[in-house]
Amino acid sequence: MNSIEVHNLSKTFGDIEAVKDVSFDVKKGEIFAFLGPNGAGKSTTIKMLTTLLHPTSGTMRVDEKDPILHPEEVRRSFGIVFQDPSLDDELTAYENMNFHGLLYDVPKEIRQTRIDELLRFVELYDRKNSFVKEFSGGMKRRLEIARGLLHHPKIIFLDEPTLGLDPQTRNHMWSYLQELNITEGVTVFFTTHYMEEAERVAGRIAIIDHGSIVALGTARDLMEKTGTKTLEDAFLGLTGKKIRDDEAGKNDNIRMARRVWTARK
Amino acid sequence: MKTIFVLWIRQLLRYGRSKSRMFGSLAQPVLFLVSLGFGFSTVFEKAGQGNYIEFLAPGIIAMSIIFTAIFTGMDVIWDRQFGFLKETLVAPVSRFSIMFGRTLGGATVATAQGAIVFLISLLAGFRPVSLALVPFAVVIMIMIAVLFTALGTMIASKLTDMHGFQLIINFLVMPLFFPFRSNFPFGGIAGCFIIYSWNKPAFVRSRRFAGSSYRNEPLWIRS
Ligand SMILES: Nc1ncnc2c1ncn2[C@@H]1O[C@H](COP(=O)(O)OP(=O)(O)O)[C@@H](O)[C@H]1O
Ligand SMILES: [Mg+2]
Numbered sequence: 001m002n003s004i005e006v007h008n009l010s011k012t013f014g015d016i017e018a019v020k021d022v023s024f025d026v027k028k029g030e031i032f033a034f035l036g037p038n039g040a041g042k043s044t045t046i047k048m049l050t051t052l053l054h055p056t057s058g059t060m061r062v063d064e065k066d067p068i069l070h071p072e073e074v075r076r077s078f079g080i081v082f083q084d085p086s087l088d089d090e091l092t093a094y095e096n097m098n099f100h101g102l103l104y105d106v107p108k109e110i111r112q113t114r115i116d117e118l119l120r121f122v123e124l125y126d127r128k129n130s131f132v133k134e135f136s137g138g139m140k141r142r143l144e145i146a147r148g149l150l151h152h153p154k155i156i157f158l159d160e161p162t163l164g165l166d167p168q169t170r171n172h173m174w175s176y177l178q179e180l181n182i183t184e185g186v187t188v189f190f191t192t193h194y195m196e197e198a199e200r201v202a203g204r205i206a207i208i209d210h211g212s213i214v215a216l217g218t219a220r221d222l223m224e225k226t227g228t229k230t231l232e233d234a235f236l237g238l239t240g241k242k243i244r245d246d247e248a249g250k251n252d253n254i255r256m257a258r259r260v261w262t263a264r265k
Numbered sequence: 266m267k268t269i270f271v272l273w274i275r276q277l278l279r280y281g282r283s284k285s286r287m288f289g290s291l292a293q294p295v296l297f298l299v300s301l302g303f304g305f306s307t308v309f310e311k312a313g314q315g316n317y318i319e320f321l322a323p324g325i326i327a328m329s330i331i332f333t334a335i336f337t338g339m340d341v342i343w344d345r346q347f348g349f350l351k352e353t354l355v356a357p358v359s360r361f362s363i364m365f366g367r368t369l370g371g372a373t374v375a376t377a378q379g380a381i382v383f384l385i386s387l388l389a390g391f392r393p394v395s396l397a398l399v400p401f402a403v404v405i406m407i408m409i410a411v412l413f414t415a416l417g418t419m420i421a422s423k424l425t426d427m428h429g430f431q432l433i434i435n436f437l438v439m440p441l442f443f444p445f446r447s448n449f450p451f452g453g454i455a456g457c458f459i460i461y462s463w464n465k466p467a468f469v470r471s472r473r474f475a476g477s478s479y480r481n482e483p484l485w486i487r488s
Contacts, residue, residue, distance in 0.1 A: 050355055075357040086348035090279050102271045103356040 001028045003155050003187040009058035011044050018044040020211040026189055031181055033202035034191040037239060041211040042191035043083050046159050050080055063154055079153030081144050083160045089133040093124055093143050096132060097150060104151035118146035121176060137164045145173060158190035174201050199231045209239040268358040269366035276370025294329040294382045298389055322391035330379035330406055331413045335438055337371030338417020342430055371414035379406045
């Protein structure tokens with residue numbers, strides 16, 4: 001049984017080929033990693049799987065349904081933690097959670113207990129009535145992770161979830177996800193550019209570069225294939241050593257612009 | 266239904282919490298009410314046209330509703346840039362109910378804003394012609410609010426950044442204000458007349474609601 005099936009998926013933006021003819025399957029209950037440098041096409045792939053983008057060509061199945069033909073059913077089956085922030089800053093942590101629960105139609109009693117439980121887990125319970133705009137980057141990330149799990153999704157997509165988290169929180173988050181994966185059989189699909197993270201938690205890893213999957217298998221397979229001793233060497237062997245542009249600055253600019261704008265108003 | 270409710274409540278919460286925004290959007294109509302009101306009233310009365318506040322208030326109320334409605338509708342831009350829009354777009358709910366909830370929320374806020382400006386204008390000396398017309402005025406206020414929130418939402422859905430936003434303010438919102446003949450007794454800027462005829466529906470409403478008694482149009486401005 002496959003949770004995710006992707007066949008010959010491509011996406012072009014103008015003349016940029018963000019994703020090129022990508023095919024892979026993720027089994028039910030698997031932890032699957034997309035490992036690749038900046039601009040490799042990881043987020044674009046996730047956006048197509050989660051109904052936010054239409055592919056240029058190719059087919060997909062998420063929880064056995066086509067995200068293009070049956071977006072609402074597909075949306076019901078997954079939870080997602082985006083790479084960029086997606087919280088409402090002007091609401092409290094609790095309100096963000098509660099609104100999510102309402103949008104996903106989680107019954108009231110379950111909603112209350114589950115929100116409390118998840119907020120305790122990400123250690124934000126005593127800050128639940130604080131506004132999100134007062135949170136640090138790491139706290140926002142933790143809240144987003146808690147929110148993505150609130151409606152008991154069958155599949156959870158995590159786009160660079162541990163970016164900006166300290167090692168303790170990262171550990172804590174992964175042990176919770178691994179437990180959820182074992183006890184409830186939740187399929188985990190995540191992207192990262194930390195090799196050790198992919199190696200430690202993922203069953204299988206797809207290495208993606210310039211929009212194409214260059215290798216797919218367990219960490220051991222990949223090392224054997226490249227004849228290297230560490231995944232890092234395998235990764236560098238497969239993707240080359242050239243440094244990629246980081247696009248992280250983009251959102252900060254927007255923030256600045258808004259600050260300037262509101263101040264002027 | 267739940268979706269509509271959630272997005273409606275969210276608009277109200279955001280508005281209620283952002284005090285600067287609330288006062289900011291009240292300051293402008295009050296300023297116009299005071300400056301135009303006292304500035305023109307003597308001339309207006311000398312010209313035998315009656316009480317200027319009577320003439321001005323409905324326009325100011327409509328203007329404050331339109332401004333608030335467009336701006337709240339345009340919240341979509343902020344949501345896109347701060348990422349919250351994605352959260353609603355991956356939720357298993359229809360796009361229509363998301364937009365409908367937002368629009369209702371924005372319209373509620375704008376109507377409330379209009380009601381506050383109405384109360385302030387009472388302090389400034391505005392007297393509706395007849396109390397029986399006030400409920401009718403409220404209906405029209407709600408209609409204006411819904412229309413312009415939807416317009417703001419629609420424009421914002423097409424825009425991706427602030428630059429477009431500035432453009433809209435300069436070329437859509439400001440021209441909407443100036444040709445409101447109920448604000449300026451004697452036209453003023455020649456260029457406005459062209460926009461005036463285009464803007465007539467809004468203008469007509471603004472003059473009718475609140476039961477203003479002012480009826481006569483100078484001949485040279487008729488479209
Ligand atoms: N909306 C877009 N318009 C144009 N180009 C885009 C857009 N989104 C992504 N890209 C481009 O597609 C490529 C892949 O981006 P992305 O999927 O975000 O990479 P990753 O998540 O692996 O860092 C990049 O070259 C990026 O510039
Ligand atoms: Mg990315």
